[in-house]
Amino acid sequence: MRNTEFRVIGMTCGHCEMSVREEISELPGVQVLEVDAASGRLVVGGDQVDEAQVLAAVEEAGYTAEPVR
């Protein structure tokens, strides 16, 4: 399983982390390994992670994300 890292802007608390976690957990084959409001760090695992889908899920939760290269 590969890890893919994103930076999320706008999360302020544990509720926000939970919202992001919930939206991403709806994506098949993608696990949330880490999501942290303070750092904005989001790490997902999966062998076929579709970055665009992850970005869309974060947006659905109400935040903005970008891949960390």
Add this chain to the structure above:
Amino acid sequence: MRNTEFRVIGMTCGHCEMSVREEISELPGVQVLEVDAASGRLVVGGDQVDEAQVLAAVEEAGYTAEPVR
């Protein structure tokens, strides 16, 4: 209906406001008229508001409150 104002410490976002709103809405005869994360302002309405119950509800949501005299 009388208004009673409280100051809530620790709310950061709309999710936090919603948590406070939900806990307080479980108190009989108490309506949330205003809850704002940015200012910490919480105003409830009701003719027989029990301050201690409101403080306990806010604590249940994960925050700290004090009455504004």
